[in-house]
Amino acid sequence: MLFSPLTLRSLTLRNRLWVSPLCQYSSTNADGMPTDWHLVHLGSFARGGAGLVMAEATAVVPEGRISPHDTGIWNDEQAAAWKRVTDFIHSQGSAAAIQLAHAGRKASVYPEWGTLAGGHAGRGTVPVEQGGWVTEAPSAIAFEPYATPAALSASRIQELVQAFADGARRSVEAGFDLVEIHAAHGYLIHQFLSPLSNERGDEYGGSLENRARFLLDIVRAVRATVDVPVLVRFSATDYTEGGWDEDQTATVAHWALEAGADLFDISSGGLVRAPIPVGPGYQVPLAAHVREHGEVPVNAVGLITTAEQAEQILREGKADAIMMGREFMRDPHAPLRFARELGVEFDEGADIWPPQYVRANV
Template identity: 65%
Template sequence: MSESILFRPLSIRGVTIRNRIWVAPMCQYSAEACDGMTTDWHLVHLGSFGQGGAGLVITEATAVSPEGRISPQDLGIWNDEQTQAFRRITDFLHGQGATTGIQLAHAGRKASTYRPWAPERGTVPMDAGGWPTVAPSPIAFPGYATPGELDTAAIDGVVDDFVAAALRSIDAGFDVLEIHAAHGYLIHQFLSPLSNERTDEYGGSLENRARLLLRIVGETRAAVGEDVPLLVRFSATDWVDDGWNEEQTATVAAWAKDGGADVFDISSGGNMTGVTIPVSPGYQVPLAEYVAANGDVPVSAVGLITTAAQAAEIVDEGRADAVMLGREMLRDPHFALRAAHELGVTVDYWPAQYERSAWPA
């Protein structure tokens, strides 16, 4: 296992990532002042992954506008104060040898909700700090308020917000950008015919439903230049007949690659409730394989990847170019270093304070 591809660097445009073990974006709902600002929690949370040897550390879904937040406690990057606050985190991660990434997001009809551990559920009312939500069509996500339908001028504004947030992200020290087009948030809402009933240039055909994403990808690429890696996270399927599916994902991924995107982070679900998802170890890896094969694009795989051997097998067999870990990273922020130890791989980025852990047991 010492030759596992899992620990080989991966170069994307002007950035080289030290290994193929990447930290998936995971919302923390911990901007306690409801101002989108990072706190000590985010520094320690994200910083621990850099100490732990991860190759790429991606922040949680970070809103490109105040109304794009999932909850009032989400992070944002719509102003200069937020941009500068992120610097403390990116500087620390770079000091640990990690590559920094940020997931840029707009929650659409799933915005203005209570964070998961709040006693309340559903949409936060205006008098409690909530705000009106928007979507491609005025179709409510079950249990949430009905959103307003975005007109074309407002769609132009969303594109502008993503581009401005991308530029701020570079100023904040992020090496990699990821556009969030998954999990039932705004871009996914446009992509899926189950949440998009528009009859204009943003609805109907696959080309029209993909128009918002492709505009964001193309205009972001033009703004940030040719050296910045650009990822797109997709939900490959709604897990519903007649919904968004793997075939459409592969097609749109290929279009996005032509427009300037580089790697596609393949997850699933989130746009519809009451669906049956066949959850098991690595259950979304076949979705990543399908998109890679049929879209001819590089992919990362995510979803119940929990052991070093499993992660190595996925990459070594060519099923994905990298693995994204979420909950397992929460259980063990030093998963990457532990994986190197378990697989007998020598790496040169053990923190000096922890280096004794690299010695044979």
């Protein structure tokens, strides 16, 4: 099943082994532009046989970047720069995807390794004088120890809905075959969804319908703008009592399906600091829950590292596709290896082995 095709709308993916969006913090000039690093990084996964290669969390507005060195899709110059990446991915037989994102209160922080391109080093919120900015969120509640964000006005919320739609349009112009709306890991849309970070008293806060309104507005706006498949990434639980959970995720996923989304990428955590029971396939039960109770297609992600593990998840009906992150970083050719381990024989014209590498498949 892992190497069987999957069709979403008019897009047929050659297999069900996909690359998770992986933050690289490598837009070196802090201008949101992808670089040679992104070409080689993402291109290597396509060469390695992935069915879908998804670019990292890419900001739809400058204020939506996690760090000053995140990629963006808020202007046409960025879209043009992405084109050579998507062209190479396509040349290797993979589909190209992009994750559209806004980090909300978790924006404007130092890269994971702590140093900006200009030499400034630190942890947490980047000061304005070092290229940081005032963050924005549904409510003025900080993700400690980051800076307290400004609460979004209703008019700014509508501007951001349009920014996601514009980002989707530019993504398609850049050659991406699929877009994913990032509603997970404690970033802006997740901040609206969870009562732990959303204390609004207007139509965007309170009830589940109101907390889901921002996401559903975005899904509808994106669907009205582009014809490509639309994924939504959810964190299915906050791992905290009184927070977002898998039942709410299943309900909102079904609403999003009705609004025009096609498949749901199920992760977890990131909104508040809470212990996460990490282990092999630890998020697979969450994906299975959302698939069953939301009656929606899903992919599973989270410490999936072997061919047998990935194949079993699909055969047991717990997910419709598999995303991997760290395993792909360790081995960009994981699909080639998995195919050999599973004894997959490809039909003529469907082989994922690049002709330059066929000698290794003997």
